[in-house]
Amino acid sequence: MQLDLLHVDPLVLAAIAGMAAATYFTRFIGYWLVRHRPVSGRLAGALEAVPGALLTAIIAPMALATGPAETAAATLTVLLALRLPLVVAVAGGCLAVVVLRAVLG
Amino acid sequence: MTASPSDRRGEFAAGAFTILPLLVAVVPFGLLLGTLAAQKGLSPLETALMGATVFAGASQFVAVEIWTTPPAVALLAATALMVNLRHVLMGAAMAPHVRGWSRGATYGGLFFMADEIWAFALRRGAETPLTPAYYLGLSLPLYLGWVATTTLGAVFGGVLQDPARYGLDFAFTAVFLTLLVSLWKGKRTFYPWLAAALAAVAAHQLLPGVWYIALGGLAGTLVGACQGPAARGVVSGEATDAA
Numbered sequence: 001m002q003l004d005l006l007h008v009d010p011l012v013l014a015a016i017a018g019m020a021a022a023t024y025f026t027r028f029i030g031y032w033l034v035r036h037r038p039v040s041g042r043l044a045g046a047l048e049a050v051p052g053a054l055l056t057a058i059i060a061p062m063a064l065a066t067g068p069a070e071t072a073a074a075t076l077t078v079l080l081a082l083r084l085p086l087v088v089a090v091a092g093g094c095l096a097v098v099v100l101r102a103v104l105g
Numbered sequence: 106m107t108a109s110p111s112d113r114r115g116e117f118a119a120g121a122f123t124i125l126p127l128l129v130a131v132v133p134f135g136l137l138l139g140t141l142a143a144q145k146g147l148s149p150l151e152t153a154l155m156g157a158t159v160f161a162g163a164s165q166f167v168a169v170e171i172w173t174t175p176p177a178v179a180l181l182a183a184t185a186l187m188v189n190l191r192h193v194l195m196g197a198a199m200a201p202h203v204r205g206w207s208r209g210a211t212y213g214g215l216f217f218m219a220d221e222i223w224a225f226a227l228r229r230g231a232e233t234p235l236t237p238a239y240y241l242g243l244s245l246p247l248y249l250g251w252v253a254t255t256t257l258g259a260v261f262g263g264v265l266q267d268p269a270r271y272g273l274d275f276a277f278t279a280v281f282l283t284l285l286v287s288l289w290k291g292k293r294t295f296y297p298w299l300a301a302a303l304a305a306v307a308a309h310q311l312l313p314g315v316w317y318i319a320l321g322g323l324a325g326t327l328v329g330a331c332q333g334p335a336a337r338g339v340v341s342g343e344a345t346d347a348a
Binding site: 006024031047059070078085 | 133134148149150155158159160161163164165167170175176178179182183186187188189190192194195197198200203211212215216218270272273275276277279281282284286287294297298300301304305306309317318319320322323324326330331332333334335
């Protein structure tokens with residue numbers, strides 16, 4: 001396998017630039033906006049709900065609708081994360097999914 | 106804000122010392138992200154460029170998860186925007202603490218506003234005025250560490266042939282589950298997340314592609330809008346002060 005360390009595809013560059021611009025926009029716009037008016041009411045409720053809702057939406061199919069091994073490993077990951085460092089919970093979840101897939105098929 | 110060079114050095118060192126334990130925790134995540142990026146065909150330089158210009162872990166994990174060849178440029182940018190919407194609230198909360206900063210320091214500093222840096226900056230600001238030097242002390246080690254570890258992961262991750270064998274296809278789900286645990290705030294979060302999960306699973310069964318992410322996120326956000334803001338929101342309190 002040839003490792004092309006310094007390869008840069010123009011479309012990949014465009015995607016990265018788009019992501020960077022979008023991310024920087026989210027980082028400065030909140031500061032910029034409150035100079036005019038405070039965020040409150042339903043808008044604040046909506047913005048507050050966005051990160052958790054998105055993260056949940058992203059993982060829900062894998063965690064809930066793939067198979068018993070994935071759902072069990074997801075549950076174990078959450079339980080580990082409640083008590084232990086997050087890195088340990090991630091490692092435990094990955095280990096669990098390997099073992100459970102072998103056991104449950 | 107006037108400060109002597111030795112004051113600035115002290116502030117920088119204090120910030121760097123504060124962020125150091127977190128730097129250790131970031132290493133495995135950076136290596137993991139680089140590994141996953143290499144699995145999707147991103148070169149180490151492309152991975153380094155993404156880390157250096159985006160510098161937002163969660164959105165980079167999502168981007169790599171939905172990455173295709175050739176990449177869907179608009180979808181990736183829109184997804185980064187949605188995943189990082191929380192920064193809008195975080196930036197609003199930063200406003201009172203950067204009032205004495207120059208324009209360059211403010212808009213430059215906001216580039217580095219990752220979750221951990223934001224949290225430590227606000228903690229500092231609650232005790233003593235937050236200086237650009239302290240903020241840079243928080244930011245620079247984490248930034249350099251993130252770019253270095255994601256790049257290393259991409260260099261060595263490409264060698265790994267079957268990620269599922271090591272459960273790495275599940276790693277991304279596990280990372281987000283742990284982030285969700287740290288975001289959990291009881292009933293306030295339960296209903297938006299339930300709506301997001303139901304909508305996402307349904308959309309995933311019925312629609313092609315990654316529409317389930319946008320639809321699930323939208324469902325949860327609408328429930329959040331119906332709930333309204335937290336009784337003592339960071340933003341409503343701090344922003345009034347800044348306005």
